[in-house]
Each structure stands twice: as structure tokens, then as C-alpha cells.
């Protein structure tokens with residue numbers, strides 16, 4: 470299964486991707502996570518993108534396309550993958566098409582998760598993540614079962630993203646509206662596009678997505 474999860478920052482792409490990864494045994498390719506790993510490791514790419522990410526703007530297309538193109542060649546992507554946070558611009562969408570056709574593969578579905586703007590801000594400012602396994606949590610909406618202990622791996626250390634601040638959220642939402650939302654019609658036209666209401670509980674949203682993927686909806 471090869472799919473794209475589209476949606477504004479805080480819509481639940483990462484959360485849903487992690488559940489889909491477990492369900493279907495395919496990797497989550499999160500460009501945000503890859504970039505944060507480069508920043509943390511202090512690689513040349515990380516040095517180049519750090520301040521852009523902190524400002525809430527998008528990283529240049531050529532850097533992102535290279536990142537994904539390298540990753541798609543890894544053996545764990547052979548049976549499929551979940552693109553989380555890519556593509557985010559028309560140029561990235563076009564490059565992805567080229568990458569897929571070069572490999573003789575195509576997408577099974579593009580899922581767009583919609584969430585009210587106010588809920589997005591609440592979700593972003595309360596988000597925190599397990600340092601060891603990367604599972605996402607929220608201060609009030611999605612707490613670990615035992616306070617301070619990761620449900621998935623038992624880890625006790627968590628982090629908050631530098632860009633998950635109220636000040637940066639507006640810039641990120643604007644980038645989504647101006648640069649990413651315009652690719653939705655492109656995918657709608659191509660077919661196999663599903664819009665999913667992301668306002669429900671995490672498990673409910675997951676069921677909606679799975680129903681669409683497995684063609685049991687509508």
C-alpha cells in the first residue's frame with residue numbers, strides 16, 4: 470500500500486501514520502522527522518534548514534525531494550509506504566509523480582485529514598513526543614496511560630518541538646493554506662482521493678481512513 474497523508478500541521482498525520490504503519494507493516498516517511506533528525510545530528514542539511522523550520526516556513530523543494538528520493542530506494546519501502554508531510558507544494562507533487570513513474574509504481578490513495586483551525590492550534594501547542602520511539606502525545610487530548618511513561622516503549626523522556634509554539638503556528642498554517650492546500654485539487658482530479666474528518670477521537674479517525682483505504686466507505 471502506497472499512500473499520502475495530507476493535512477495542516479496538527480491534523481493528526483503523524484498519529485495516524487504510526488497506527489497505519491503498525492496495521493500494514495509499512496514505513497512512515499515523515500519529512501519533518503527526517504529534517505529534525507538532520508538538525509539534531511548537525512549535518513550540513515540540518516544546519517541549512519534549522520532556522521527555516523523554526524520560523525514555520527517550508528524548506529526548499531530541491532532539498533526535500535532529494536531526501537524522499539533517497540529514502541524511497543530503501544528496501545523497507547518495497548511493499549509500500551506512508552508519506553507524512555510530503556508533498557507540500559505543487560513542485561514536490563510533480564517530482565513525486567516522476568519518482569514513482571521512474572520506479573514503475575503508483576499511489577493507492579491520497580488521504581486528506583481536515584480539522585477546524587482552532588483545534589489545530591490546541592493540538593500543536595499541547596503536543597509532545599517520546600524521545601526513544603517517536604510516538605506522539607498531547608497534554609490533555611492524548612496523554613500516556615501512566616503519567617511520564619510512554620505507552621509504546623516504556624520510555625520516560627519526552628521532547629517538545631521548537632516550532633510548536635503559538636507564535637510559529639500562524640506561519641505554519643499560512644504556509645499550508647498558500648502552498649500545500651492548492652495541491653488538493655491536483656490529487657482530486659487524479660482519483661483515489663479521500664477526505665477524512667479528523668475531528669473525532671484518534672481511533673475513530675483511524676477507522677475512517679482504513680474504511681477508505683479498503684474501499685468499504687460511502
Ligand code: ADP
Nearest residue numbers: 479480481482483484592596606607610611671
Ligand atoms: P501532524 O503530524 O498532522 O502535525 P500529530 O499527529 O502530531 O499531527 O497530532 C498533533 C497533536 O494532536 C498531537 O499531540 C496528537 O497527540 C494530537 N492528536 C492527534 N490526533 C488527534 C485526535 N484525533 N484527537 C485529539 N488529539 C489528537
Ligand code: ADP
Nearest residue numbers: 478479500501522525526527528533554555557
Ligand atoms: P507538522 O507535523 O506540523 O505537519 P512537520 O513535522 O511535517 O510538521 O514539518 C515541520 C517543518 O519541517 C515544516 O514547518 C517545514 O519547515 C519542514 N518540512 C517538513 N516537510 C516539508 C516538506 N515536504 N516541504 C517543505 N518543508 C517541509
Ligand code: ZN
Nearest residue numbers: 599602619622
Ligand atoms: Zn516511546
